[in-house]
Amino acid sequence: xxxxxxxxxxxxxxxxxxxxxxxxxxxxxxxxxxxxxxxxxxxxxxxxxxxxxxxxxxxxxxxxxxxxxxxxxxxxxxxxxxxxxxxxxxxxxxxxxxxxxxxxxxxxxxxxxxxxxxxxxxxxxxxxxxxxxxxxxxxxxxxxxxxxxxxxxxxxxxxxxxxxxxxxxxxxxxxxxxxxxxxxxxxxxxxxxxxxxxxxxxxxxxxxxxxxxxxxxxxxxxx
Amino acid sequence: xxxxxxxxxxxxxxxxxxxxxxxxxxxxxxxxxxxxxxxxxxxxxxxxxxxxxxxxxxxxxxxxxxxxxxxxxxxxxxxxxxxxxxxxxxxxxxxxxxxxxxxxxxxxxxxxxxxxxxxxxxxxxxxxxxxxxxxxxxxxxxxxxxxxxxxxxxxxxxxxxxxxxxxxxxxxxxxxxxxxxxxxxxxxxxxxxxxxxxxxxxxxxxxxxxxxxxxxxxxxxxxxxxxxxxxxxxxxxxxxxxxxxxxxxxxxxxxxxxxxxxxxxxxxxxxxxxxxxxxxxxxxxxxxxxxxxxxxxxxxxxxxxxxxxxxxxxxxxxxxxxxxxxxxxxxxxxxxxxxxxxxxxxxxxxxxxxxxxxxxxxxxxxxxxxxxxxxxxxxxxxxxxxxxxxxxxxxxxxxxxxxxxxxxxxxxxxxxxxxxxxxxxxxxxxxxxxxxxxxxxxxxxxxxxxxxxxxxxxxxxxxxxxxxxxxxxxxxxxxxxxxxxxxxxxxxxxxxxxxxxxxxxxxxxxxxxxxxxxxxxxxxxxxxxxxxxxxxxxxxxxxxxxxxxxxxxxxxxxxxxxxxxxxxxxxxxxxxxxxxxxxxxxxxxxxxxxxxxxxxxxxxxxxxxxxxxxxxxxxxxxxxxxxxxxxxxxxxxxxxxxxxxxxxxxxxxxxxxxxxxxxxxxxxxxxxxxxxxxxxxxxxxxxxxxxxxxxxxxxx
Numbered sequence: 001x002x003x004x005x006x007x008x009x010x011x012x013x014x015x016x017x018x019x020x021x022x023x024x025x026x027x028x029x030x031x032x033x034x035x036x037x038x039x040x041x042x043x044x045x046x047x048x049x050x051x052x053x054x055x056x057x058x059x060x061x062x063x064x065x066x067x068x069x070x071x072x073x074x075x076x077x078x079x080x081x082x083x084x085x086x087x088x089x090x091x092x093x094x095x096x097x098x099x100x101x102x103x104x105x106x107x108x109x110x111x112x113x114x115x116x117x118x119x120x121x122x123x124x125x126x127x128x129x130x131x132x133x134x135x136x137x138x139x140x141x142x143x144x145x146x147x148x149x150x151x152x153x154x155x156x157x158x159x160x161x162x163x164x165x166x167x168x169x170x171x172x173x174x175x176x177x178x179x180x181x182x183x184x185x186x187x188x189x190x191x192x193x194x195x196x197x198x199x200x201x202x203x204x205x206x207x208x209x210x211x212x213x214x215x216x217x218x219x220x221x222x223x
Numbered sequence: 224x225x226x227x228x229x230x231x232x233x234x235x236x237x238x239x240x241x242x243x244x245x246x247x248x249x250x251x252x253x254x255x256x257x258x259x260x261x262x263x264x265x266x267x268x269x270x271x272x273x274x275x276x277x278x279x280x281x282x283x284x285x286x287x288x289x290x291x292x293x294x295x296x297x298x299x300x301x302x303x304x305x306x307x308x309x310x311x312x313x314x315x316x317x318x319x320x321x322x323x324x325x326x327x328x329x330x331x332x333x334x335x336x337x338x339x340x341x342x343x344x345x346x347x348x349x350x351x352x353x354x355x356x357x358x359x360x361x362x363x364x365x366x367x368x369x370x371x372x373x374x375x376x377x378x379x380x381x382x383x384x385x386x387x388x389x390x391x392x393x394x395x396x397x398x399x400x401x402x403x404x405x406x407x408x409x410x411x412x413x414x415x416x417x418x419x420x421x422x423x424x425x426x427x428x429x430x431x432x433x434x435x436x437x438x439x440x441x442x443x444x445x446x447x448x449x450x451x452x453x454x455x456x457x458x459x460x461x462x463x464x465x466x467x468x469x470x471x472x473x474x475x476x477x478x479x480x481x482x483x484x485x486x487x488x489x490x491x492x493x494x495x496x497x498x499x500x501x502x503x504x505x506x507x508x509x510x511x512x513x514x515x516x517x518x519x520x521x522x523x524x525x526x527x528x529x530x531x532x533x534x535x536x537x538x539x540x541x542x543x544x545x546x547x548x549x550x551x552x553x554x555x556x557x558x559x560x561x562x563x564x565x566x567x568x569x570x571x572x573x574x575x576x577x578x579x580x581x582x583x584x585x586x587x588x589x590x591x592x593x594x595x596x597x598x599x600x601x602x603x604x605x606x607x608x609x610x611x612x613x614x615x616x617x618x619x620x621x622x623x624x625x626x627x628x629x630x631x632x633x634x635x636x637x638x639x640x641x642x643x644x645x646x647x648x649x650x651x652x653x654x655x656x657x658x659x660x661x662x663x664x665x666x667x668x669x670x671x672x673x674x675x676x677x678x679x680x681x682x683x684x685x686x687x688x689x690x691x692x693x694x695x696x697x698x699x700x701x702x703x704x705x706x707x708x709x710x711x712x713x714x715x716x717x718x719x720x721x722x723x724x725x726x727x728x729x730x731x732x733x734x735x736x737x738x739x740x741x742x743x744x745x746x747x748x749x750x751x752x753x754x755x756x757x758x759x760x761x762x763x764x765x766x767x768x769x770x771x772x773x774x775x776x777x778x779x780x781x782x783x784x785x786x787x788x789x790x791x792x793x794x795x796x797x798x799x800x801x802x803x804x805x806x807x808x809x810x811x812x813x814x815x816x817x818x819x820x821x822x823x824x825x826x827x828x829x830x831x832x833x834x835x836x837x838x839x840x841x842x843x844x845x846x847x848x849x850x851x852x853x854x855x856x857x858x859x860x861x862x863x864x865x866x867x868x869x870x871x872x873x874x875x876x877x878x879x880x881x882x883x884x885x886x887x888x889x890x891x892x893x894x895x896x897x898x899x900x901x902x903x904x905x906x907x908x909x910x911x912x913x914x915x916x917x918x919x920x921x922x923x
Contacts (some may be wrong), residue, residue: 009882028763033724038762040835047840052883054844125729 001030001121002094003128004037004114012045012090013052015111019060019087022049024113025079025101026066027093034128036114037092039066045092045113070097076104083108118150136206136213142194144185149202151178157199242749243654244710246293246308251628252346253650254278254285256293256308257712261772263311263704264829265802268697272319275312278650280346280392280627283320283384284371286313287692290473290504290622298710301660304673306707307695314695316384322391330355333420333641337361338405338581341369342623343425343614345392346630347637352395354638359419360397363404370427370615371623373452374474376481377688406581411610421637424596424605424612425630428575428620434469438527439571443534447478447572454481458688463567464488467537469524470572471501476508478570479516483685493519493537493564495545495554510691514684519564523556527569536565577616595619602640603633611637657711657749664750667733669863674703705803705829705861712770713751714758718744720765727757727766732864754862755833759872768833775833776826777841783824784845794822794848794914798907799834801854802827803861804898816904822911823851827898832865836872839890840879849914852892853903859896866894888913 016022024046031037046062053060063082067075070093083089083105091098092113102110118130133150139157140147149155153163153171159179163170169177186192204210246256255274262271275282289309297305335351337344340362348358366372368385393399403409405426414422431446433439443463447470453460466482468475471494482490492511494501498520501508512518522539529535541560547553577594589597589606596605596612603611613629615621621629632651639646660668677693684691695703716727716736721744727736728745733752736745747757747766753773758766768775776799783789783797828834831854839850852873857866873892880890893906 009879028722032722032762035726035762038722039720039764040759040762040837043764043835044837044840047837047844048879048883051840051844055883055885125726 001033001119002096002116003034003118003120003130004031004092004094004116006036006041006045006092007113007115009048009052012049012111012113016049016060016088016090019109021061021063021086023063023065023079023082023086023089024049025070025082025089025091025093027070027091027097028066028068029071031092031094031097031114032066034122035126037094037097041092042066045090049090071100073100073104076101080105134207135202135204136210137203139199139202142197142199144182144189144191146178146182146185148178148182157202241655242657242711244712245296245298245656246306246710248654248656249292249296251292251622251624252278252631254293254312254624257707257710258770258772259315260306260308260311260704260707261709261712261770263315263700264707265772265827266697266701268315268319268700269321272315272321273323275315276320276323276391279312280349280630281342281371281385281388281623282312283316283388284342284368284380285309285623285627286311286316287380287384288371288375289624292624298657298660298708299706301665302668303670307674307676307703310676310692310695311700311704313692314697314700316388317694318697320387320391322394324353324391324395326396327353327355330357331641333357334359334418335637336409336414336417336419336422337425338422339369339425339427339614340364340367340389340399341371341425341427341614342626343427343616343630343633344369344423345389346627347423347425347611347613347634348397348630349392349395350631350634351637352392352397354634356638356641358397360399361403361405361409362399362401365401367399367401369425373429373455374448374477376451376455376477378480378484378684378691379477381690404581406583411585411607415609420609420641422610423603423630423633423637424610424616425614425626426577426581426616427626428615429578430576431571432574432576434524434571434573436524436526438529438534441527441529441534441569442532443529443566443568444527445568445570447474447570448575450478450570451481454485459485462487462570465566466490466568466570467564467566468492468570468572469537470494470574471496471503471520472572472574473503473507474575475572476503476511476516478572480511480514482568482570483514483516484688489517490515491517491519491564491566493522493524493539495521495523495542497521497545500545514681522562522564523554525556525561528563534567534569536563537569538563574620575615591619593619602636603629604636604640609640660708661750664733664735667863668708668752669861671706671861673706674699709751709753709770711749712772713749713753713768714747714755714766715769716745716747717765717767720763721745722763722765724762726760726762730756730760730868732756732862752862753833754830754865756862756865756868758833759835773829773833775835775838776828777835777838779826780838780842780845783826789824790846792822792824794911794918795846796823796849796851796907796910796914797842797847798823798825798851798853799831799839800825800827800852800898801831801861801865802829802898804853804855804859804895805900816908818911819904819907823907830862830865831869832862836876839876843880843885843889848918849889849891849910851907851910853895853898853906854892856894856896869894886917888917 024042026037026039026042042064046064049060049062069075088109089101090111090113091101095116098112119132120128120130123129130150135149153169160177164177164180167180169175244257247253259271259274286309291309293308294305299305334357337348337360340360344360348360351358367389371385431448450460464487466487468478475492479490479492521542523542525538525540527534538561540556543555545554587607591597596616598605598612598617603613605612611633613633614626635646679691723743735750736747739746842850854869860866877890895903
């Protein structure tokens with residue numbers, strides 16, 4: 001899923017300064033599952049905005065809402081009347097949802113309530129870790145199913161580096177060294193010899209170096 | 224305060240609750256046991272009484288002498304002991320009974336005659352009167368209650384308990400003609416001539432069953448019902464000093480305990496059954512023994528011995544078995560096992576039988592071989608059109624609630640016949656029951672001590688017919704009610720909203736939510752304990768309680784700020800407290816303390832885990848100067864797991880408040896052992912002072 005984190009509240013306050021009526025809209029997919037952009041968080045953020053603005057003597061009216069996925073034109077269409085009725089839209093979807101709202105409603109001020117951070121998964125309730133960098137050329141068949149691009153601080157393809165300390169990364173003690181994990185897995189699977197193959201420099205043009213990327217499924221495109 | 228009407232509760236339950244609580248299903252009248260217990264758990268006693276009375280014509284009597292099959296089926300049996308559902312009903316009827324009904328606006332011209340002011344007759348009259356019919360009850364005795372009054376001793380059922388409930392029925396317009404016997408003072412023909420459109424017979428079983436053994440004709444041999452009737456009417460009876468009751472059921476226990484109160488020297492009970500087989504509640508047997516009754520189990524009467532025409536004892540045989548292999552009553556005895564129990568009075572309490580003399584010359588009414596009236600099981604109509612019957616005269620041997628149920632069902636049937644309608648009461652519909660608590664879950668549910676009934680001391684009991692069970696205090700009632708697991712009314716997942724995030728599965732302390740058979744939405748089964756943690760944590764707001772009784776404080780918080788004097792109170796603190804923490808009841812919330820009474824508005828919730836953090840922000844937004852959370856200590860949590868969650872949520876709210884520059888003292892969370900003791904008072908008073916100081920600085 002796409003993981004996103006709540007923006008600091010003072011940043012949100014600055015974005016909304018001057019607004020009298022704000023539409024706080026959540027998204028029912030990834031950011032609901034990562035507990036930052038669901039209906040519950042809409043209710044909480046709305047209460048925060050009302051309380052903080054009341055304290056400053058400039059009360060803001062908040063309309064609360066959520067759609068199934070903000071990254072679909074069809075689903076965001078239902079918000080049209082509310083969007084037009086408000087001074088600003090504060091979307092707590094990922095960056096995709098925020099932009100879709102902005103693209104669909106060209107006259108609306110659309111602000112992001114979250115910082116979209118990574119593609120990852122919950123390892124336990126309330127804890128999310130990055131798992132994929134979207135490099136466009138997956139190599140984990142050779143690394144025991146674990147991705148060094150997203151999980152190694154240096155995105156090393158021939159690891160580990162000298163900073164691997166007792167199974168953890170030198171960058172942060174709570175970050176496991178993925179190359180240590182790769183070694184253990186390959187060892188357990190008796191595939192350690194794979195590590196002797198030197199991986200040549202990766203062609204990064206399939207990934208984040210080549211914005212914006214596009215995918216077309218010709219067999220589905222309706223002319 | 225609780226704003227929903229009871230009808231709302233029922234409507235919502237019908238749509239949301241797939242499985243019904245076993246306590247409700249076990250009750251012949253389908254009393255809303257779970258919900259009135261849950262209302263008591265919240266201190267909402269008036270509302271609880273009203274809910275009871277909507278379904279139950281005689282709550283005061285049921286609260287005392289009902290055989291409470293609800294408790295037998297209570298799912299708390301799996302963890303410790305059942306909820307004292309009947310005693311809680313008694314608590315309500317003792318302290319909160321009121322006439323909840325106005326006379327119906329729509330009335331019908333037909334008049335209904337009801338024979339007998341016992342449970343069945345009173346229930347039929349009550350329900351028919353509420354439907355708009357004019358009812359007259361013809362009762363052969365000078366007082367109402369039927370067998371409740373004639374048969375049940377006063378120490379178990381004080382007469383004012385009967386009279387109070389009957390008065391409410393009378394206030395619906397029901398007329399009771401006392402000292403009027405069917406077959407003597409009125410007949411079916413005379414009633415029809417008087418214009419009664421339907422007749423309901425609920426005369427009960429008036430006679431004791433005979434024991435056809437040698438010596439039954441001796442002086443000093445009494446019939447149980449006659450004996451009880453005499454004592455109940457006159458306060459005494461002619462008996463000797465050494466009394467033996469034959470029989471092992473409730474009436475036998477009543478006879479024995481009544482005899483004990485009549486200056487006897489020895490009272491014994493002899494019955495065919497072993498102690499475990501006796502057809503009455505353990506509680507009754509224990510109380511009888513406690514009061515001094517001697518039990519002779521597994522003995523059968525061979526003959527009554529006597530001298531000069533007077534009984535002197537009972538010759539008995541030892542019982543081999545009472546029931547044969549087909550579980551039919553078919554006692555067998557050991558030959559040559561004769562022994563004698565001496566007694567100068569022998570009371571036969573081996574069952575009751577009908578007195579059908581009123582049916583003389585009424586051959587159209589079919590009677591069974593057991594001398595009961597035969598009715599259509601769906602309509603309660605006898606073989607004579609327009610004449611209905613219910614209660615013991617149909618059942619042969621029934622309980623108080625079975626009698627009430629038959630009266631209620633017959634009332635609907637009479638209405639349908641008169642109006643050509645097909646009205647039905649969906650409460651009696653077949654529904655699946657919440658299954659037994661899963662074995663794996665039993666250790667996760669906290670054991671809660673069952674509350675004892677305060678009893679009259681033994682020394683006081685034997686010299687009077689004063690009520691033995693003294694009733695629950697409000698505190699005890701709330702504690703007992705808070706043991707209820709709210710079966711079938713817990714959380715459910717709206718599958719249209721669930722995003723399958725698995726949060727509920729992860730946070731539930733009882734491991735109840737699950738993803739069944741590849742389904743992509745969560746399912747919460749009947750073992751839900753209503754802690755509400757999953758409801759608050761669900762990011763999609765896809766989980767709700769099935770019952771509106773669980774308001775989580777939001778409605779009351781809204782209502783609080785609609786109150787003008789509250790809005791003007793400065794400083795104003797809203798206190799969210801855990802009602803499990805102490806039985807804070809009714810309007811007596813908190814110790815008397817002027818500061819708290821003025822400045823602290825209290826919202827009790829059964830478990831603070833069901834309060835959303837946004838509600839604390841709402842309280843501040845709507846005008847509170849401070850929010851005080853008083854939760855239970857970690858090892859005292861009813862749900863065992865809320866402490867950590869309350870700490871985390873409090874930290875989350877505090878973090879935000881400091882982010883927007885609010886003083887940390889306006890939002891406080893404390894873990895306390897009592898919601899009313901000095902420690903709580905100190906916390907609350909200090910917080911009022913803190914906020915006064917903050918406001919002073921602000922205004923300066």
